[in-house]
Amino acid sequence: xxxxxxxxxxxxxxxxxxxxxxxxxxxxxxxxxxxxxxxxxxxxxxxxxxxxxxxxxxxxxxxxxxxxxxxxxxxxxxxxxxxxxxxxxxxxxxxxxxxxxxxxxxxxxxxxxxxxxxxxxxxxxxxxxxxxxxxxxxxxxxxx
Amino acid sequence: xxxxxxxxxxxxxxxxxxxxxxxxxxxxxxxxxxxxxxxxxxxxxxxxxxxxxxxxxxxxxxxxxxxxxxxxxxxxxxxxxxxxxxxxxxxxxxxxxxxxxxxxxxxxxxxxxxxxxxxxxxxxxxxxxxxxxxxxxxxxxxxxxxxxxxxxxxxxxxxxxxxxxxxxxxxxxxxxxxxxxxxxxxxxxxxxxxxxxxxxxxxxxxxxxxxxxxxxxxxxxxxxxxxxxxxxxxxxxxxxxxxxxxxxxxxxxxxxx
Numbered sequence: 367x368x369x370x371x372x373x374x375x376x377x378x379x380x381x382x383x384x385x386x387x388x389x390x391x392x393x394x395x396x397x398x399x400x401x402x403x404x405x406x407x408x409x410x411x412x413x414x415x416x417x418x419x420x421x422x423x424x425x426x427x428x429x430x431x432x433x434x435x436x437x438x439x440x441x442x443x444x445x446x447x448x449x450x451x452x453x454x455x456x457x458x459x460x461x462x463x464x465x466x467x468x469x470x471x472x473x474x475x476x477x478x479x480x481x482x483x484x485x486x487x488x489x490x491x492x493x494x495x496x497x498x499x500x501x502x503x504x505x506x507x508x509x510x
Numbered sequence: 511x512x513x514x515x516x517x518x519x520x521x522x523x524x525x526x527x528x529x530x531x532x533x534x535x536x537x538x539x540x541x542x543x544x545x546x547x548x549x550x551x552x553x554x555x556x557x558x559x560x561x562x563x564x565x566x567x568x569x570x571x572x573x574x575x576x577x578x579x580x581x582x583x584x585x586x587x588x589x590x591x592x593x594x595x596x597x598x599x600x601x602x603x604x605x606x607x608x609x610x611x612x613x614x615x616x617x618x619x620x621x622x623x624x625x626x627x628x629x630x631x632x633x634x635x636x637x638x639x640x641x642x643x644x645x646x647x648x649x650x651x652x653x654x655x656x657x658x659x660x661x662x663x664x665x666x667x668x669x670x671x672x673x674x675x676x677x678x679x680x681x682x683x684x685x686x687x688x689x690x691x692x693x694x695x696x697x698x699x700x701x702x703x704x705x706x707x708x709x710x711x712x713x714x715x716x717x718x719x720x721x722x723x724x725x726x727x728x729x730x731x732x733x734x735x736x737x738x739x740x741x742x743x744x745x746x747x748x749x750x751x752x753x754x755x756x757x758x759x760x761x762x763x764x765x766x767x
Contacts, residue, residue, distance in 0.1 A: 439528075450604075457548070463715045464541050464549040465658050466625075467647045467669060469617040469640060470689050470735050471608050473552040475724035495558070 416451055419496040423453040426504060431455070433494055434501035441494055442505070452493035513579040513596045517566050520599075525562030527555065530599070537595070537623055554608050554616030554627040556600045565600030568630035574598060574637060578626065581638045582645065589754055591649040594623050596641070601627035611688050615640050619647035621658060639677045639685040646673035646753075653758040663719050664710040667738030668761040670723075674735075675742045676753040689732035690739045697730075698740040705729050706737045710767075741765050 426445055433441045433455070443455030516530070523529035531547040538546050547555075556562045569575075575598060582596060601614050608614055614629025617640050624644045628637060650669055651658065661669075678686050693701070705722050712719040721727055723734030730736075745764050746753070756764060 464538060464545065465714070466549075466553070466618040466620045467644075467651075467666070468553050468619075469612065469615070469643060470670075470687050470724075470732060471554050471612050471616040472724055473554070473605075475720065475726050493557070 416496045419453070419499050419502070420448055420451075422502060423496070424448045430458075430505040432501075432503045432505060433499055435494060435498045436500050437498065448496070449493075451496045453496060453499075454493040512582050512593065513575055513598065515575065516597050516599055517570055517575060520562050520566045525559035525564075525566065527551070527557065527559070527562060530562075534597070550599075550618070550625065551602070553618045553625070554601045554605065554612075555625075556602050556627075557604070561603060562600060565603060565630060569598070569600055569628060572630060572632075574628050574632075577634055577637050578641055581641050585642060585645045589645070589649050589757070591645060592622075592652050594648055596624045596626065598626045598628060601629045603629060617641075617644040619644040619651070621648060621651040624648060635681055635685055639681050642677050642680055643673040643687075646676045646757075650757050659714060661714040662710060662761075663706065663712050663714075663722060663734065664765055664767070665761045666714060666719065666723060667706060667734045668742060668764050669738070670735050671738030671740070671742035672753055672756055672764075674739050675746065679753050686739075687735075689735045692732060692736050693730070695740065698737055701730060701733050702737050702741065705733050710765075 423445055424447070427447055428444060430444050431442070433453070435441065441455055443457045446454040446456050448454070519530055519533060523533075527547055527550075528543065531550065532543040534546050535541070535543045541549070551557060556565060578596060578598060585591065586593065601616055602608060603614065608616060609629070613632060613636065615632050615636060616627040618625040618627075624641075626637075626640055626644065628640070632640075647669060650672060654665075656665065674686050674690055678690070683690070709718050709722050712722075722729050725731040725733040742753075742756070742764060745751075745756075745766070
């Protein structure tokens with residue numbers, strides 16, 4: 367079972383159906399200035415299903431988030447989209463262009479970009495596997 | 511320095527691309543490991559540790575490192591080029607565009623280093639072809655008076671065209687990249703007039719440069735690359751030169767501006 371802390375008002379989380387819907391607790395107790403939702407599983411490991419994260423991430427497309435993964439890393443960025451079992455983030459700020467000349471393949475350009483349907487020129491190459499997400503937090507706009 | 515034993519790196523680090531990129535950071539003085547990883551994955555590097563170690567084993571059985579090492583020595587003596595490190599990594603096998611259009615192979619060349627992203631499905635000639643393409647970039651970039659960041663669209667497309675013409679000369683048209691045969695000459699002539707010529711002075715890294723080169727939004731798919739190949743091919747047709755003779759020729763002369 368997961369607990370989801372919501373903003374001060376009782377907000378029903380869309381995207382969850384059936385009996386496995388996470389319990390919604392209110393008001394937000396943890397670090398209220400930085401996080402609006404805080405998702406964690408009861409046992410501290412990742413028991414929230416990939417489908418739930420798929421719904422959570424696609425619902426917050428275009429929002430600034432911090433995602434913690436099982437290997438202990440945190441990823442900050444704006445969600446560009448979810449494809450397959452990966453969520454793609456665009457890192458904050460202008461990415462420094464390291465340069466180099468390619469063979470013709472570049473992620474986010476050409477067919478790849480069009481198929482993805484992202485508005486911006488390029489996508490964050492790697493993406494984060496939904497199965498490896500442990501924490502997911504939304505950032506308010508003043509934070510970045 | 512020649513082909514680096516990146517297969518050992520992947521074995522030692524369990525395939526984690528973040529650790530690999532930390533090792534690479536000494537070759538990129540101004541970028542962090544995370545930025546390097548982001549950049550390389552954009553060009554087709556593998557994504558997960560699991561993928562990395564599984565694919566590396568397959569590449570090792572295909573002798574990818576030995577093939578590249580021998581080919582690199584051959585190319586160096588042929589073109590009299592500089593000795594640069596070559597890093598070989600598995601490519602992202604889950605990427606459908608990369609698999610469908612490029613048969614899972616990709617590469618990235620800088621003036622002082624080469625990255626190759628190879629799939630286990632690539633044949634020996636395909637590996638040689640991609641190394642030829644990338645090493646051609648290195649040779650031209652070293653003979654070229656401009657720095658990489660000052661390159662304009664015309665320089666980039668001629669660079670790409672030259673590299674692919676070199677591949678066609680060595681291994682035949684069958685082993686050239688998919689973008690060489692996307693359009694007819696008539697279409698390419700129109701693309702040159704309509705899309706490339708008016709934007710020829712946009713510098714590398716600017717949005718227009720990237721859009722025309724790869725063909726996103728209103729530009730045709732791979733427009734810049736395809737036009738570059740067409741322009742270099744046309745230039746060679748009317749002269750007695752071979753691709754390697756053009757390495758130091760200015761782009762404006764090849765494009766007959």
